[in-house]
């Protein structure tokens with residue numbers, strides 16, 4: 001089997017009686033950038049959470065990096081920024097640098113000391129996210145857009161192969177959105193990172209993804225054909 005970053009095979013999922021996803025087949029390939037769009041309540045966030053093992057499907061199979069989800073342990077290969085990443089207690093007493101460093105705990109273990117090279121990595125990602133001047137500021141003092149980028153930096157600090165972002169542009173000012181997408185483009189070019197992105201803002205995201213998949217409980221438009229072009233974008 002060729003490597004797939006994420007594979008969903010005929011997946012169904014319900015919350016109680018409510019069927020939220022039905023017959024989902026999805027393949028995300030190494031280095032591919034996929035945007036998932038669809039109306040409110042169409043199951044986009046649920047699909048991400050299923051992919052990350054937060055819920056168990058009622059039916060079907062899910063693989064991460066060709067490993068069945070239930071056996072998958074290599075979570076440091078995945079960075080995730082949730083929809084509500086920046087709706088935390090704004091008085092939370094941590095600097096931006098500490099928040100970004102916390103993205104390494106999964107790799108290092110919570111009680112292992114950060115080494116100098118770990119802090120170098122933290123600072124490099126902060127720099128790449130355009131936040132160097134704010135590194136020592138409390139996270140709660142930053143703007144919504146800056147916080148969003150801080151959480152993306154935290155997701156990136158462990159050098160993941162897949163970055164999963166749920167609505168990264170909601171409540172974020174235009175320059176920060178712009179900066180975020182340029183950062184994602186750089187990462188893709190430099191490291192071939194794969195991207196799975198849920199967004200309402202398809203116009204902004206479109207130039208930065210290879211495929212747009214429309215979801216409405218089922219996949220309404222898979223966004224690929226037999227001859228997938230590198231920058232194929234499907235409108236509809």
Ligand SMILES: Nc1ncnc2c1ncn2[C@@H]1O[C@H](COP(=O)(O)OP(=O)(O)OP(=O)(O)O)[C@@H](O)[C@H]1O
Nearest residue numbers: 015018020038039040041042043044045046047198
């Ligand atoms: N924890 C939950 N318990 C019960 N129902 C839920 C839960 N989370 C989501 N739902 C329901 O599942 C459906 C899909 O929700 P989901 O959040 O995946 O949609 P979405 O496409 O991400 O929506 P939005 O664009 O509004 O964020 C909705 O009807 C929602 O109310």
